[in-house]
Amino acid sequence: MxxxxxxxxxxxxxxxxxxxxxxxxxxxxxxxxxxxxxxxxxxxSKLASILEVIYSLTDKLDMDAVYMKSIFKIIGIAYISEFGSEVCRDCGESSIASKIEFAGKILIMVLALPILLSVLNLIIKLMP
Amino acid sequence: MIEIIKGWIINIVTIILILSFLEILLPDSKMKKYINLILGFIVMLVILGPIINVLNNNGELQQDVFSISGQLSKNEYAFINSNIENRQEEQLASLYKERIKQDIVYRVESRYDVKVTEVYIELEDSKKEEMGEIKKLELSVGNKNYQLDEDTIPIVKIDVSNEDINEIDSNDVDDMSVSLKKKIKEDISNIYNINENNVEIMN
Missing domain, CATH: 1.20.5 (Single alpha-helices involved in coiled-coils or other helix-helix interfaces)
Structure with missing residues (x-):
């Protein structure tokens, strides 16, 4: 156990x-x-196996692998920045903690922006 | 037709299941809403999938994502690069200035019996064609034999921008002779290719 x-x-x-x-x-x-x-x-090791399974599932899916990759990256960034900011907050340095969260948000935005823009392009293309 | 619809529905169901499974993994923080937004985008992409395939049938969407992310990183590196270039240019200019100063001090001190205490140089702007030319040069020289504290410091000023100044101050009454100053002035203007008419000597 x-x-x-x-x-x-x-x-x-x-x-x-x-x-x-x-x-x-x-x-x-x-x-x-x-x-x-x-x-x-x-x-x-368990987390890695779970992600492996999800990744193989997306292979069967008719979807581009880019999206899944960026989602995994985003989740990783969220976790790591969460860990760091919690440690800082425990020590009473909440201002540094919020800076770490800020950096995490920006990195997530950088990863998410291509997806967002491609959705936008797509919607514009859909217009007759 | 039935096959396409079947595949589409399987796609939607699978992606929704996977994403709701991934949501368990997410940390409970402020990040969650941002990630949910992106997950929503991806669900949207999957639902719109068949329409995308009809519109452009050669997987251009992935290319789009790559080109946009490439553009983003290109912008980032351009920003970093411009910073580095600016810094390099500044360093180069300061190094150049420093060398010219050393050169002038060495020449003047080796030829004449004076001590150069201060050199002020103004260079041509780097944007212009004649980049690096000396625009203005001020030399503070003192007598070598004197102690530094007692030095009276006359200034030999070479001004390129003012064409008409060519006067020699007549009330030059300290120990630095007018002829010596004139010699220094001529020498410097010869070496650095500055018109002698633009040389001004003052105390």
Whole structure:
């Protein structure tokens, strides 16, 4: 049961961080970052297999692969920027966190813009 | 005909299922609404698929996406490039100025018994044809034998832009002789190809 492993890790890390924070508050942040990274790494192989399946499904679909690729990229960017901004927010640096989110939004926009513009071109072409 | 409609419906169902499955994966943040917007676009593209195929039957849409993203990255690199070019030009100009200054100081100090304390150069704008020509040159020279603090600093000014200034200040009463200044002035104007009529000496 993988979920026990992860919940156990999470609770242990939380307790450790609470105890350590009383003496050295800055080490609590280190522990929370490390716990987040470890949980993510534990899940990475399963996530990869899920994405693989979805990707093979889109092969059967009569659809361009570009869209799926950009969707995966967008989801990845959203996750990573979320992780970074949460860590910053935990340390009380909410302004840096919002900057990270801003950067994530811009990168998502860069990826989404071609799709958006091609839809727009298409609709214009549909007009008689 | 039935086959086309069948394929179309399968497409729509699959894409909606996949996208709703992907929505579980999304983080619960402000990003979610942006991603939902893009997912909506993709559903729209799939629904419009047959019409697209009728209109242009050689997969131009993907090419469109590629060309637009290529255009975007081209713009980005052009922006970065222009920044780099500007910086390079500035560095080049400052280096050039620095070299000219060193050259002038070396020439004047090696030939005459003076000390050049300050050089001010104005160059021709880089946009023009005669880029890099000296527009204005101001030299502050002092006597070599004097201590720096006691130096009186007369200025040898070479001005290219003003054609008619050719006067020698008569109340030149400090230790720097008029003839020496004139010599320096002639020398510099010869070396750097500046018309001697445009040379002005003042204190």
């Amino acid at each position: 993988e979920i026990f492993k992860i919940v156990g890790l999470g609770i242990t890390a939380t307790l450790l961080a609470m105890i350590v924070k009383q003496y050295k508050p800055e080490y609590g942040v280190h522990i929370s970052i490390a716990a987040g990274v470890i949980i993510f790494l534990l899940m990475v």
